[in-house]
Amino acid sequence: MEIAIASYPDAWRAAVYGLTDMFSVAAKYELQQSGPDGRRLRISHHELNASGSVSKVYDTHPAERERALVAVVLPPGLGDDLPFGERMGAFPEWIRGHHQAGAIVCSACGGASLLAQTGLLSGRAATTHWLHGDTIAKRHPDIRIDTDKMLLDEGDIITAGGMMAWTDLGLRLIDRLLGASVMLATARFMLIDPGAREQSFYAKFIPRLDHGDTVILNVQHWLHGTDSRGLNLQMMAERAGLGERTFLRRFQKATGINPTEYSQRLRVAKSRDLLEQSNLSIEQIAWASGYEDANAFRKIFRKIVGVSPGEYRMRFSIGSAPETDDRSAVDKADV
Missing domain, CATH: 1.10.10.60 (Homeodomain-like)
Structure with a gap:
């Protein structure tokens, strides 16, 4: 089962590599619990090439033949601007295509802005970092942004809140693909609390003062x-x-x-x-x-x-x- 991590421009590298390591730990525990006949995870990274198309630049199983992706993950961004616009190249189209082919599409923090650009969130609820909620809501008024939630799982689309919410997202995806036992073993190994959290625990009240009234x-x-x-x-x-x-x-x-x-x-x-x-x-x-x-x-x-x-x-x-x-x-x- 291949999980593709979209390393778009200004993607947070710590999350890209952290998710890769988390999925690799999960794969190890799946092997321990189920043996060689168990499910295997394949992790790949995808970036824009010089022409603006999306190319695979890393693969844990490069000798394996290409199969349909089971999930596409959009990690947090680290740049000053949210991932949006022409600089995202073919990523929106690439994400839509894999979603139509059956992949679960996931975003964490500012990655929700790139997900919103695909149009897949139209008419749906989604979460993102509480600092980004208003910006994404104004740009995409057809999306119901709920920044109180740390994680929103709608089956084919999963969105996670703050920058470190990629850990919550990764555990949820492992649970979906490999089961609760492997997810809990991974959480214990990485010292991550698998319990339910809400973004409201961390969000500060930032009142609007620039409205002009x-x-x-x-x-x-x-x-x-x-x-x-x-x-x-x-x-x-x-x-x-x-x-x-x-x-x-x-x-x-x-x-x-x-x-x-x-x-x-x-x-x-x-x-x-x-x-x-x-x-x-x-x-x-x-x-x-x-x-x-x-x-x-x-x-x-x-x-x-x-x-x-x-x-x-x-x-x-x-x-x-x-x-x-x-x-x-x-x-x-x-x-």
Whole structure:
């Protein structure tokens, strides 16, 4: 079974070689578990040649005859620009052709931009790095971009989120092709957590400030400078000097989200910093972030980030945990 890795211009070489090594480890474990009659993986790299066509430049089994590909992988990019446009040469057509022949097409991080250029994502959901979501969504409005997800598997197309999500993508592909036993053995060997993750654990809130609506921008600056405790839609509309309906419509158009969610994301962003860097209790962090009710804070934090405040602190804290922070109580309250 041949997996082709598209080494397009500015593709991240660490991911190209990392995926190659991961698939090679999986092939070793498949041989151990199934013997010589088991399934074999063949890994190849493909680049653009001088004429702009796609050529195979590396093959783990060069003496084998050519067969239909089982998967095409588009790794993350490392350049300043997303992989798009004429500099991608024949890659979009090459990817479409292998998809039509039955190959699973996969992308990680910015590789989703090249996948989107093929037209295969039209009308579908896909994920990419949270920094690239808006750019790809504007360029391809027919694609439903969901940057909260680390991995979206639609059978014939798999998309993965951040730069290191190529590890999640590789494990999913191994699971699909060689089974869970080989996938888990590979994950153990490479010390990769095979458990489910979400990109929302890592994504930071980056508000839109370049929309050109000065009235809304003034409200945003005001929200950023207050703890927003007790704020409601009426107070924000009054600050803007607009009626509530007009304010809601203009705020949504300018920022992409409604004022209530915007305020929540600001508060959760502050709480994440405190969870990472302070030894305050969850209740103290809730209050410092603008929440009078710690239980309400926990529910909103889990909704936005995907884990409870206590779980987030355990994953990402760089300070010492507070002695009074009862984690078991926090977890019970979050259920």
